[in-house]
Amino acid sequence: MDMDFQGQKLVVIGGASGMGRAVASGVLARGASVVVLGRAGTKLDDATAELAKSGPATSIAVDLADQAQVDEASKRLAGEHEDATLLVNAAGFYLPKPFLDHDRADYDAYHDINRALFFLTQTVVRGMVAGGRGGAIVNIGSMWAHQAIAATPSTAYSMAKAGLHALTHNLAIELAGDGIRVNAVAPAVTATPLFEKVFPQDQLEESLRGLGALHPLGRAGTPQEVADAIVFLLSPASSWTTGAILNVDGGVMAGRN
Template structure:
């Protein structure tokens, strides 16, 4: 599998699964554009990716700031219209009982979907104008398909279910343009996202507590999700579109 002569845009590419996907594609010859909201973290990620010797660009944008998203869309058109690969990996996850959700909580998830929608629209328009086709991978969630009592996540799951549906609708609409659209639905993956609601020094132990939740006996890694994403982005899955791939250690297959 090689990504030579391709350019990948990763929304949410400064850490976690997004960074791992950018790293995988860069290591296999692709140029990458990573987008994140924290300039310092983004620059650190850019420097680490540069070790592969392939072009790396870093764009700062807070996806909850629609003015920033508008500027990002302009940059993607003027500077990176040659991208034929896109990964939407930005996310936030803070479990909270439904009855306690505030409008700000709700907006943090659904505003992210809005930005994902229009950023994808911009990249797709570039792909169509170039006429070379393309591939898109959205990072969804097992929580969009199954409620878990220990992690009440109504707004988050509502947003991710929308992303799954978005994936299927785009796959239908864009098939004629030779643009494939798929999603990955992970269960618990060891990423920094849990630091949003668990003290950093406790994250390792807390995440490991979910090992037995997965029939395979452990949580996943960002690198494992990256391997799946790279497969879906590549020509090896040229006949796959509109799929939501379970990457969950067997959770959706049954119960442990």
């Protein structure tokens, strides 16, 4: 199976932790260089320094909710990393909240991320097309974009992730002629830092164990398990796959316990 990324450059938007960081690590180990985008701070700095121990890794600090920062990050990507051939859109957050409790700020927080991902992806794709080497993009969508779970009301989140799934399908068609493949993964409950904001720290392990019972495989997933699927979709091993939404969900979409 061809999983070599020698001579390629990966951009990971949301790569300072969780699935994005695991993907960056896996691709670095296979010969690529990596550019990590994330919110400025110790987490981004520490992640970049740790990744750099395994290969060429740099970072661009950006708050995806700040349009001026997104524009600046886009300029840097275009000027410094126009040779990128791989992209992972991993940024996101998740706070379950009943529909009637949502306010405009809650809604905007999810869709600001989609807007940023849309235009940052546009920048990276321009470089891929100009370079003429093709490329691969993987978006991290969600099981919640496929179906609702009563225990985790997620209207705005699900709506935003469904939009990312739709972007995946449309870009797969538009970019196929340029040799650029576009796929997505749709994880179910995964033990990432994202859930640390959902449950109190002293209840996190027990809560994830309870949600794990929803999955036919009997547990929540790990960031590495999702990252392995993403690395496959980025790699030449999936060279005839585009427009796919791959369920990496412990069997939830097949049927729940």
